[in-house]
Amino acid sequence: MLKRQTKDFINIDPLQTGGRLTEEAKEALLEWGDGYSVCDFCTGRLDEIRNPPVYDFVHKDLPEFLGCDIARITTGAREGMFAVMNALAKKDTWIVMDGNAHYSSYVSAERAKLNVAEVPNTGYPEYLIKAEKFAEVIEETKKKGEVVLAMITYPDGNYGNLPDVKKIAEICESQDLPLLVNGAYAVGRMPLKLKEIGADFIVGSGHKSMASSGPIGVLGMKKEWEEIVLKRSSKHKNKEIELLGCTARGASLMTLMASFPAVKKRVEKWDEEVKKAREFASKMEELGIIQLGEKPHNHDLMFFEAKILYEISKKAKDGRFFLYKELKKRRIHGIKAGLTKHFKLSTYGLKQEEVDYVLQAFKEIIEAYAKT
């Protein structure tokens, strides 16, 4: 069998910390693993299946959790973003998005043939997206053509910054511009309700932050967008065009549903996760490894600048791969091989002893190489 070498490692890759399966999801995987299993019970469309209770999940649990009117399952956050963009795009129109957006936001816009205007961040060391700048870019872009959508990444996947999304939503509303929130690193980790934000659309990622087996995501929206974004086929009257009829319809959906009760609970403990992340960052700084991005930090995803490790890499036998190898030796995974000066990591869901173990590892590595 193809083994996953990192399976029992402490994984601090922000991509992975929120996607680890619950025990319930592991059981669901095997029970529903075959092909398209859920379709055994189909009566016409995925979200209408009553048993297993996909209908209740999509039409009751998810809208409540996301704080929205209408929700759907997608094959990932990016696919949800693309669905919204493709539904709203018209010839020669624009989208305004934050400059910290995930690459897939930009690629989704290209696929939907939208022109992209980016709101720059404030640069080193905080890389913040400011609401005022957002307003400015919207205004400038409107001079170039019709703007059909704005998008904000909350938080972004590089610095873990949480911009003032309510203020950005207000700005968009005053400009009569719908706002899409990419919550791939928020939905399933922290409390977040579309209605409280005041935005129009929200996407989340099952594999990134909802303890699910990928590819799977969620899409939420205000009722007023249902007819546009979930427009139905002219020929196949029950099928929603932007979802190509049905999306994730096997084990991935069942893991999302199986983990959901635990995910709902863990979101309530978000304060503890933030506290853990801040403590971790401050201990890293004691080692000379500086946390960039918002400070004090409000998310488990953190970006670090480690000049001290970079200096070591210049002399180390394994060069820039020394850090990866040293961490691997200690069964810690998640910092990309070859990175030393700048890297991101996440403490989400780690036990205190695991956090301590990771900190101890950094300390030992620095001390060991400082001697040589």
Place this chain on the structure above:
Amino acid sequence: MLKRQTKDFINIDPLQTGGRLTEEAKEALLEWGDGYSVCDFCTGRLDEIRNPPVYDFVHKDLPEFLGCDIARITTGAREGMFAVMNALAKKDTWIVMDGNAHYSSYVSAERAKLNVAEVPNTGYPEYLIKAEKFAEVIEETKKKGEVVLAMITYPDGNYGNLPDVKKIAEICESQDLPLLVNGAYAVGRMPLKLKEIGADFIVGSGHKSMASSGPIGVLGMKKEWEEIVLKRSSKHKNKEIELLGCTARGASLMTLMASFPAVKKRVEKWDEEVKKAREFASKMEELGIIQLGEKPHNHDLMFFEAKILYEISKKAKDGRFFLYKELKKRRIHGIKAGLTKHFKLSTYGLKQEEVDYVLQAFKEIIEAYAKT
């Protein structure tokens, strides 16, 4: 836990018979179940991961298996069709597709904003798609506007008919029109090579026909289309726009890879599957249940007309649900609840004793109700 009631039933739903996991795939599910597991080993893009050997699978095994130059992983056959259509679509252009096409072909075309012209089948009782008719519709459609793509479903998912795809490919080539083959019910069940057909694109479905956990599919194409269909982002130079960067990147991909050696082998035994299907159909006909579609039949997916069951349903206590309930009692699943007069089923991968058991069930049911 949410149980799958039908897990240990004999499943004759054509959606499910080719998607049942191999033992290797079941192991892979648990090993790689977490979130985005495969991304632990990412160096920039899904298909470039060397360990697990995604690179070899996508760039060597799959092209060889599909008989094409370039292959990619998608989240399903429909997503592959949409990627091709969206890449080729221009304002006010057309696609010509067979009238037996799966609904998702039509919906994909609508999503790509293509106008659709359909090639009608020959109607009752065979519902064949004729190559000459295909040529005729292409010619007519060209008078209405630019045709950018033709599509043929091989076989279709209703009758299991296998049209003369080589002849259709010749016609398209002579018209300078690229041809997309929807092989969702072929790739992984029967031998099929894009180059032997002479078409331009092929899509397959992991959950339908490659013993994989959905959502997952494959896309193959001739080299000449690479730059158009796999066009890269102007900003994120390594990311393919139509794939939104990366597609299925967790357990679903690993089940596809784990089942692949077994899938390659089973394809070689296709003749046995056809023989089994034909024998089944002939025994059904002895019971008065007539196989529609191509005859003799060349695929495990078969469509039946059962006037005798329809007559029973008019008087049965459970009405039109009697058949579903009688089969369920016998632990047979796959004919939609409420259907009696027309239904499809598949004998793919069933052992001879299971085939006999299903036939015996139909016989018993008919006899039991005939008495009353």
